[in-house]
Amino acid sequence: MNETTSVQPKPKTWNNRQIIEPLTLLSIFALLFGYIAGEMGVTNMFNTLFNTAHQLLLNTVLLLMGITVLAGALSKLLTEFHVITLIERLLMPLMRPVFNLPGRAAMAAMMTFFSDNPAIISLAKDRRFSANFKPHELLSLTNFGTAFGMGLIVITFMATLESGSDQNYFRAALIGLAGALTGAVISTRLMQKFTRDQIDHNPVDYLAVSASEHPSSDYGHKGAGLRSLNALLDGGKNGVEMGIAIIPGVLIISTIVMILTFGPPESGYSGGAFEGVALLPHLASYLEWPFRILFGFEHPELIAFPITSLGAVGAAMSLVPNFIAQGLVSESDIAVFTAMGMCWSGFLSTHTAMLDTLGYRKLTSKAILAHSIGGLCAGITARYLYLLTVYFF
Template identity: 60%
Template sequence: MSGFYKKLKFTHRRSLEALVFLFFFLGFFIYLGSEMGTANLLNTLMKTSWDLLMNTVFFIMGITVLTGALGKLLIEFGVVRLLEFFLAPLMKPLYNLPGVASLGALMTFLSDNPAIIGLAKEKNFNKYFKPYQIVSLTNFGTAFGMGLVVVTFMASMGYFAAALVGLAGAVVGSIVSTRLMQRASRKLLPEIDDNEVGGDEQQISFRSEGSIFERFLNAILDGGKTGVDLGLAIIPGVLVISSLVMIVTFGPKDAAVGYQGLAYEGVAVLPHIADYFSVVFDWLFGFQHPELIAFPITSLGAVGAALSLVPRFASEGFITGNEIAVFTAIGMCWSGFLSTHTAMLDALGYRKLISKAILAHTVGGLVAGIVAHWLFVLFF
């Protein structure tokens, strides 16, 4: 009988979950349909997704292919190793991490968040870390994820200097996130003696075999292929998340005419809510338009999707160098961590620390945006 009651309780819980989901799902779309008209709503969703795919996703994919090839070349011919040599002395004072951690930052900057997990599982890499430091690599690596893509995309919009300011803000945010995570996890994880950790830091080799020409050709082709994979991976986030965010961010194309079922139309719910906190957003980030809060919100789940919002904001005249700096800092530091942190910590075997990692990284991303804003105000 106990098995029957357990099954009944499980079925009841799943049924309740389904009803709650249907309530919010149908309520959301019934509200939008009542405001826009059902036909206009469906047309807007389809046309927005199509335009995002053709004019944003493929543009971002072009960037990821080029940056992927560049990143692979930098790794293949030792530039990353050279940069690691100069960055390694900064790791201990800034992040309380051994020097080899700089390699993780460079690898995630050139690719994406999960690259740090591949390194963390390498015995020649993780032997230099204490348990609480290994856990903090999730926050540390995520703060640099897709960094080259984000900076290149913002620079392609004509804001190279602002993108560099945002990069500086992301570095500060990464320090805050990593240190907070270490502080939270140090109390929960066993300590080991310093003489059990480290030793002479040996280099992890990424050099392939063959002539210089063969290595060059293989590097650009393999890196470009990685860029294609990354570009394909962002499609669901851009089409689904961005379409939904935009439909609650922008109003009708022409207020006098009303809804026409055009791309990027919607019901401006998000700006209306953000308007209540406009003074806070203005002081923290320098946002003059409440619609801009859509970028940080989208960055929580997918930075590729967040990038797709920028051209639309630019066409509306919402973008200045300050916004680009803040977007770069938050987008790079958060880089969709809500969708990756759980899997990353689970892969490391520290699922119990997921909530602490998410909280620490939320604070780090906010600090990154605030620092980027005030750096821009100070120097520009």
């Protein structure tokens, strides 16, 4: 009878990545939370984290969700009755001279303005839409669409903020929109310049179709009243989904940013919401003069908004009510916030996935560089447009 030999499993080998990554992460956690706990105390740190997240959920997320539901209902209604199609066709003549894009790119701007950045992916992969785009033009849609992402929500939120006085932020929001458009032009054209010599120049090999082919209606030939009701309810449902999608960014990113932005109360740390160690303002104070010249920021705490907008504009918007409550924000700042928030709209968290889906992950760094420059230009433009508006009007 033959003896069976047992096969000994090979000892598990560790590669450098499996060693370096956990050690790096633990080191960052230890430095960050060790510093915060050293300033606030361990108990106060955890209580502040939980209380801040709780207040953001109740006072900010629900407000943003209300806006997304109403904005979603409006956008669906406008789409159903072809208002978006009309606006798109009116904008078509501007696309080539302004953005160096085919006229149908106006549809991409409309879709992302009323929804969010990833809407551009479904369009770019639609053969009817992307016919006759040159590849570098098609790829620049990631920057073009992102510059309009969540535009309606950002503008509505900023325009309806309560300042505690008779000040109206509607003008500032419109100036911010103009700044965001400037950033969109710069980002889109830079992306085209960066990628033109790296990919094929021939038009995308899709069957050419008319500039836009929209279905006559999502609800068949039902009456106008029923179509309106269905559009409002379905659009509101989409708004709920968008509102839920922004919860992680608001609670996670904003809580960390706030604890690094705001300082202790006069009575000392108590573990309450919105207490912090004021690390970001301390670091920003070393660059106070460029922020003041470029964006007009009078308080270093305000730099938290554009930093947060890089990852999630919903999280960045949640910072603004607290800035207003502390008297840190002016009308000029709201214009800059609107421009940079809309133009950047969390592009660091979406650009990689968008370009990966289109099959050009290798160009992610160029897209990020172009959009970073575009967002900075958007904020600068909004600041100086505001000064011109105040001077002349």
